[in-house]
Amino acid sequence: MNEIAAKLLAWWDADHADLPWRRTRDPYAIWVAEVMLQQTQISTVIPYFERWMARFPTVEALAGASLSEVLKMWEGLGYYSRARHLHAAAQQVVAERNGRLPTTVSELMQLKGIGRYTAGAIASIAFDQPAPVLDGNVIRVLTRLYDIDADITRSAIRRQLWQLAESLVPAHRPGAYNQALMELGQVLCQPARPLCALCPLAELCQARQAGTQLERPVRPPRRRTPHYDVVAGIIWQNGRPAADAPFLITQRPLDALLGGLWEFPGGKQEPGENLPDALKREIQEELGITIKIGRFLTSIKHAYTHFRITLHAFHATHIAGQPQHIGVADHAWVTLNDLHQYPFAITDRKIIAALNQELT
């Protein structure tokens, strides 16, 4: 075994975090955890993982659930295509493979939502295969260990990093090794505060020798994100806001941002347009109905990865027309008490909170 792997495994064996998905060898549980962990921090994932495994303890249970139930369990975790893909892949595994996950990287990658990272993680952790993983943590550790000064967003560099990762995976205990490598990146080889004094690989680390730890990995500079004003309506069927009165919610198209989630209908304000006019226009365009704008409820600021929004919510009254599914996947007339069964994005959950406060 190479020196890096040996030192990492010794470090891992001395102590490592006790996480829910490390207490099992169930491939399904490891699959769920790895998908949740895509672009998402461990502390965020833990409560979602616990709730998910209680509600969908087996791949059959997941396959048998509705998409709405699945999205509801994912509500607030972000990147909702992960939930849609996991659901579809579970149905495929049950229908075509008798509920058993494939064990090789190439077969795992055939499933929706499983790319090279997740396939490597499942294959090594659940099935003891010597497959590499390369995530943000591993990239940081490797670029520091070898003091790599090339732009890690370039595909040629990515290929080299995968090759490097592959060359280091030991045949014995590859799953423990991969988890150790990622945990080292998380707890010691941190982006802005590497704890080299505690690192078992410090003597082997070329960046540490050169003093370039904080300059690794190298990425291109980011661009500023645009800001949009967005408007949403609580459209009351009878015009009278009340805790037991019906209002309209709509479901976003499955292929859109926040696909499949429910929301208060509305949309982006156009240049030169005031907020009430923007709301009337969006509702007419998406649903084919006419509304009258009522009083302002609340404004919510939210930052997505590539843009920021301020969401302005208004009360409104349904005037004419039956909702048509032009720019929406579905619609429903509901009361406040019905909302718990529908998955909403974080911004609309804040509108719901304001609504609850105002009406109850």
Add this chain to the structure above:
DNA sequence: AAGGCGGGGGG
């Protein structure tokens, strides 16, 4: 090869 896709945590 590039862009889209959430949300939370930390400095």
Add this chain to the structure above:
DNA sequence: CCCCCAGCCTT
């Protein structure tokens, strides 16, 4: 305010 994160899919 900024940055970062256990990536994947589509085009």
